[in-house]
Amino acid sequence: MTRVLLTGGSGFIAAHVLEVLLARGHSVVTTVRSQTKADAIRRAHPEIANDRLSFAIVEDIAQPNAFDQAVATDPPLEAVIHTASPYHFHAQDAQELLIPAITGTTGILKSVQKHAPLVKRVVVTSSFAAINDVFASSADKVYSEADWSPITKEQANVSPANAYRASKTFAERAAWEFIEREKPNFTLSVINPPLVLGPIVHNLTSPDTLNTSSQRIRDLVSGTAKTRCPPTGNYLFVDVRDLGLAHVLAVEKAAAGGKRFFVVSSHFSNAEIAKIIGEEFPEYKARLPTGDALKPGEYPTDGVYGFDNTRAREILGIQFRPLRESIVDAVKSLLPLGIDKT
Ligand code: NDP
Numbered sequence: 001m002t003r004v005l006l007t008g009g010s011g012f013i014a015a016h017v018l019e020v021l022l023a024r025g026h027s028v029v030t031t032v033r034s035q036t037k038a039d040a041i042r043r044a045h046p047e048i049a050n051d052r053l054s055f056a057i058v059e060d061i062a063q064p065n066a067f068d069q070a071v072a073t074d075p076p077l078e079a080v081i082h083t084a085s086p087y088h089f090h091a092q093d094a095q096e097l098l099i100p101a102i103t104g105t106t107g108i109l110k111s112v113q114k115h116a117p118l119v120k121r122v123v124v125t126s127s128f129a130a131i132n133d134v135f136a137s138s139a140d141k142v143y144s145e146a147d148w149s150p151i152t153k154e155q156a157n158v159s160p161a162n163a164y165r166a167s168k169t170f171a172e173r174a175a176w177e178f179i180e181r182e183k184p185n186f187t188l189s190v191i192n193p194p195l196v197l198g199p200i201v202h203n204l205t206s207p208d209t210l211n212t213s214s215q216r217i218r219d220l221v222s223g224t225a226k227t228r229c230p231p232t233g234n235y236l237f238v239d240v241r242d243l244g245l246a247h248v249l250a251v252e253k254a255a256a257g258g259k260r261f262f263v264v265s266s267h268f269s270n271a272e273i274a275k276i277i278g279e280e281f282p283e284y285k286a287r288l289p290t291g292d293a294l295k296p297g298e299y300p301t302d303g304v305y306g307f308d309n310t311r312a313r314e315i316l317g318i319q320f321r322p323l324r325e326s327i328v329d330a331v332k333s334l335l336p337l338g339i340d341k342t
Contacts, residue, residue, distance in 0.1 A: 001025050001026055001027055002026050002027070002078045002079050002251060002252070003026070003027045003029075003073070003075055003076065003077050003078045003079070004021055004026050004027070004028050004029070004077065004078070004079045004080065004081060004251060005028075005029050005030070005031070005056075005070060005071060005073070005077050005079075005080045005081070005116075006018055006021065006028055006029070006030040006031070006080075006081045006083065007030070007031045007058070007061070007067070007070075007080070007081070007082045007083055007084040007104075007108060008031065008032075008061075008082075008083045008084025008085070009030030009031060009032050009037075009038075009041055009055070010032045010033070010037040010040075010041065010202060010203075011083055011084065011202065011211065012196070012200060012202055012211035012213070012214065012240065013083055013125065013193075013196060013240055013243060013244065013247075014030070014081075014083040014084070014202075015041075015200075015201045015202035016198075016201060016240045016241055016243065016244030017081055017083065017243075017244045017247045017248065018030060018041070018244075019201060019244060020241075020244040020245050020247070020248045021081075021248055022045065022048055022052065022053065024248060024252075026052075026248070026251075027051065027052045027053075027075075028052065028053050028054075029054050029055065029056055029070070029073050029077070030053075030054075030055055030056070031055070031056045031057070031058040031067070031070050031084065032055060032056075032057060032058075033057070033058065033059050033060070034057065034059070035057065037203075038055035038057070040203040041053075041055070041203070042055070043203075044201075044203060054073075056069065056070035056073075058070055058084075060100070061084050061085075061100050061103065061104030061107060061108075062099045062100040062103045062104060063103075063107075064103075064107070065107070065110075065111065066103075066104070066107050066111075067107055067108045067111035067112075068111050068114070068115055070111070071108075071111045071112055071115045071116040071119075072115045072116065073116075076116060076117075076118045077112075077116045077118065077119050078118055078119060078120060078121075079119060079120065079121045079122070079123070079251045080108060080112055080116070080119055080121075080122045080123070080186075081122075081123045081125075081247050081248075081251065082104070082105060082108045082122065082123070082124045082125065083125040083247075084100075084104060085100060085101045085104055085105075085125070085167065085168070085171065086100055086101065086164075086167070087164065087211070087212050087213075088160075088164070088212050089160045089161050089164060089212065090160055091160045091163045091164070093163075094156040094157050094162075094163035094166065094167075096163070097160075097163045097164055097166075097167040098156065098163065098166060098167050098170060100167075101167035101168065101170070101171040102167070102170050102171045102174050104171070105124060105171040105172075105174055105175050106174050106175070106178055108122070109122060109175060109178045109179075109182075109184070109188075110178075112184070112186060113182060113184045113185075113186075117185060119185070119186045120185070120186050120187070121186055121187055121188075121189060121250070121251050121256075121257060122186050122187075122188050122189075123188075123189045123190070123191060123247055123250045123251055123256075124171075124172065124175050124188065124189075124190050124191070125190075125191050125193070125247070126168055126171070126172040126175075126190045126191065126192045126260070127165075127168040127172075127192055127193060127194075128143070128192055128193065128194035128195075128234055128236060128262070128264075129149060129164065129165040129168040129169060130148065130149050130165075130168045130169040130171075130172045130173075130192060131143055131144075131145070131147045131148065131149060131192055131262060132147070132149055132165075132234060132305075133147070133149060133150055134149070134151075134165065134234075135150070135151075135155075137304075137305045138305065139302055139303030139304060139305060140305075141305040141306065142305065142306040142307065142308055143262065143305055143306070143307050143308070144262055144307070144308040144310075144311075145192070145259070145260040145261065145262050145311055148169070148173075149165060149169045151165050151166045151169050152166075153166070156170075172190055172192075172260075175188060175190065176188065176190075179258075187257030187258050188257070188258065189250040189251075189256045189257060189258070189259055189260075189261065190259070190260045190261065191243070191246055191247055191250060191260075191261050191263055192260055192261060192262045192263065193238045193243050193246075193263050193264075194234055194236035194237055194238060194264055194307075195213050195233065195234055195236065195237045195238075195268075196213045196237070196238055196239075196240050196243055197213060197214070197217070197237050197238075197239060197240065197268075197323075197326040197327065197330055198239040198240035198241055198321070198326040198329055198330055199240070199241075199329040199330055199332065199333035200214060200330070200333045200334065201333070204337060205337075206337065207222075207334070207337045207338060207339050210334075210337070214330060214334065216230050216270055216273065217273065217277075217327065217330050217331060217334060217339075218334055218337075218339045220270075220273060220274050220277055220284075220287070220288060220289075221277060221281070221284050221287065221331060221334065221335075221339050221340055222287065222339050222340065223284075223287030223288075225270075225274075225288075225289055226287055226288065226289050226293065227289065227293050228289065228293055228296055229270050229271055229274060229289040229293060229294050229295070229296050229297030229298075230270055230296065230297060231270070231296045231297060232268070232269045232270045232271075232297055232298075232299075235267050235268065235269060235299065235304045235305070236264045236265075236266070236267060236268070236307055237264075237265055237266065237267075237268045237323065237326070238263050238264055238265045238320065239265060239320065239321040239325070239326040240326075241321065242263065242265065242318055242319075242320050242321055243263055245316075245318060246261060246263045246312060246316055246318055249316040249317065249318070250316065253315065253316065255315050256315060256316065259311065259315070261311055261312045261315070261316060262307065262308070262309055262311065262312060263309065263312045263316075263318065263320075264307045264309045264312070264320070265320035265321060265322065265323070265326075266320070266322065266323060267299075267304060267307075268323050269297055269298055269299050270296075270297030271294045271295075271297040271298040271299075272323065273297075273323075273327055274288045274289055274294060274297065276323065276324050276327045276328070277327060277331060280324070280327070280328050280331070281331060284340060
């Protein structure tokens, strides 16, 4: 059993990381922004004793020393998984994303260095956004952990999507630079997921507060996307359950230290998601885009980049779920929110 701090426990991905940590016998302190969110997570795990699941309130990861109290737990922490970071495409100003992403990441590393001397491993959730060159991707390119997004500060200001990509790239760079400069007692592992799909297990009361990557499934089932399938964006996905396991294996496996992990299941397109929903849930078929309305969500005609997930399969030992399983389970998990009633 390892004593782990998980940041952003109320999030889509973190909720799965928490499930895996608890199922594998670890003891977890998770940070959330409010007591209400802590109470909701507590209610979802009635079988877990307080000494294996407790909470620390961190309202804003962008504040200096935000994690100082959260990391000083008794018994002391042995590992940290940092998932908290804003993920949306409606920032008015790039700084809304850049500051919490970068300060949150460097902040947790500094707090661990100062106040949690027994921590041996910190795992940070980065993104394919920190790998992918969105400005020059070609069908010949095969992405792996060796690649870095070349996005600049100037490009971060061009669009909310660029602001998000830059936030992930600069935050991950800052984490590796911290390790290089400070040579702390812990090692760093970074998880770089592409689009994350699959069932929600975090506590939501409304489809309006759904995490960004699940929104395309909501919009297809609700019929909002009937006249225009949303563009796919990046054409790689991973299931959130495999991603949860990847984070925990990155804590457990000594060989994961000092490495990035590009955790990819396969290619996908929004047009394929629509097709799977139509086949598996024929009652919603009439709401799905067809013909020309499907085209924006299809693969580009000149092909799409490849990926190499060898390291995640060989060092972490992950076997990735296929797209159909992720979509079927995502839709089932979203129906109780009334996504088919809009
Ligand atoms: P969610 O929006 O569901 O989770 C984000 C979490 O970060 C929430 O717990 C949120 O708290 C917390 N958070 C955001 N800003 C702050 C802040 N200023 N102070 C404190 N907490 C904050 O998104 P995901 O679960 O999808 O994302 C989790 C991580 O995975 C992020 O780092 C994201 O960049 C990364 N990622 C996600 C991908 C995806 O497709 N989903 C793909 C690649 C990477 P609250 O909900 O209370 O606001």
